Amino acid sequence: TTVYNNDNEAVSLPGYRVDALTDAAIRYLATPRAKPFFLFLSFLEPHHQNHLDDYPPPDGYRERYTGRWTPPDLAALGGSAPQHLGGYYGMVKRLDEALGRMLDALKSLGLLDNTVVVYTADHGCHFKTRNDEYKRSGHDSSIHVPAAIHGPGFQGGGRVQKLVSLLDISATLLDIGGVAIPAEMAGQSIRALLQREAPDWPDDVFIQISEAEVGRAVRTQRWKYGVTAPQQDALLDADADHYVEAYLYDLAVDPYELTNLIGSEAHAAVTARMKERLLSRMAAAGERLPKIEAAPGWSNWQRKVADQEVNQ
Structure with a gap:
């Protein structure tokens, strides 16, 4: 060695x-x-x-x-x-x-x-x-x-x-x-x-990606939402002014993240809430707030996610 x-x-x-x-x-x-x-x-x-x-x-x-x-x-x-x-x-x-x-x-x-x-x-x-x-x-x-x-x-x-x-x-x-x-x-x-003494712990985590892509994501216990900036150089650029929505996963039923729900009309409320979380995290990290381009919408006639599930 x-x-x-x-x-x-x-x-x-x-x-x-x-x-x-x-x-x-x-x-x-x-x-x-x-x-x-x-x-x-x-x-x-x-x-x-x-x-x-x-x-x-x-x-x-x-x-x-x-x-x-x-x-x-x-x-x-x-x-x-x-x-x-x-x-x-x-x-x-x-x-x-x-x-x-x-x-x-x-x-x-x-x-x-x-x-x-x-x-x-x-x-x-x-x-x-x-x-x-x-x-x-x-x-x-x-x-x-x-x-x-x-x-x-x-x-x-x-x-x-x-x-x-x-x-x-x-x-x-x-x-x-x-x-x-x-x-x-x-x-x-x-x-x-x-030590069970922190009742107000954050319920999401922020993810910054470089080298493979210029990307950002936020994860809660149940949901994962990510954006990417394909126009940026993944090796040279640290961030971007413009991102596009890349994925949304329901980790409760899809732990291997094989079914991308981004653009799903049934998950529109989840997407909107996760986008808010991501922008808040980016601001807290000192990043300039970008424009996030919505993914094309689609429907599979699935029921809309209930309000109480959006923040899980």
């Missing part, structure tokens, strides 16, 4: 990449110190290795998971998924084991009860279901990532069914460390939310 230090010098580490980085992190944890520490450990797995067109797991792990469960939206597509899914699962398994090694090291060093561990990811993985989008889109397979926190104030188990953003992680870490959160900083601490 080859990594690069702060001077951009190549450093060779023995072992599978997850193991090599975990070993280095444990050596850091074991270094005596008088002050609190902050460790950011960025694993690359389970990442597609573009030059190999493969998901290479440790020896023996691909065979362990080949032929296992395939998500329904992926199973319907066929293709090379069976060839690669065992390797992907093997990568995930090794990553889980690495997290366990880190927790064991913290425990053996007497640090576990005084250390907050945040386990999350910067983006999800479409894994062959939306190849033209790469990893940058507003679909849940890209934006819905794991998030688990362990440590003082975050023990006892539990699950909170609220929408949070990666923007909230930085604010949370500052809050945990007793550092004032700058007023201009995006995001808010989720500590009170996890």
Whole structure:
């Protein structure tokens, strides 16, 4: 495994990449110190290795998971998924084991009860279901990532069914460390939310997309609404003055986002409300308010969405 230090010098580490980085992190944890520490450990797995067109797991792990469960939206597509899914699962398994090694090291060093561990990811993985989008889109397979926190104030188990953003992680870490959160900083601490002390938590999240497209989206528990600016350069342009409606999904009945409802007359009230949410989020983020061009309307004689469902 080859990594690069702060001077951009190549450093060779023995072992599978997850193991090599975990070993280095444990050596850091074991270094005596008088002050609190902050460790950011960025694993690359389970990442597609573009030059190999493969998901290479440790020896023996691909065979362990080949032929296992395939998500329904992926199973319907066929293709090379069976060839690669065992390797992907093997990568995930090794990553889980690495997290366990880190927790064991913290425990053996007497640090576990005084250390907050945040386990999350910067983006999800479409894994062959939306190849033209790469990893940058507003679909849940890209934006819905794991998030688990362990440590003082975050023990006892539990699950909170609220929408949070990666923007909230930085604010949370500052809050945990007793550092004032700058007023201009995006995001808010989720500590009170996890301790069931934040009754007024937002009921939507804002999504900004670049590189694959210039796009914006907003998601609630039930609905997902997105717009795109096809006239913009996805690599060079950060935003746009003009967007067009791209999609509306009912996540309650369509969790894989396979049925695009944008333009549906039965969902006109939902579309209008989600557009309001999106513009409000864009304004709060300091973006200039654009024109959003409505998608062409169509009807399938479905009943209109009830008023009480619009804000879900």
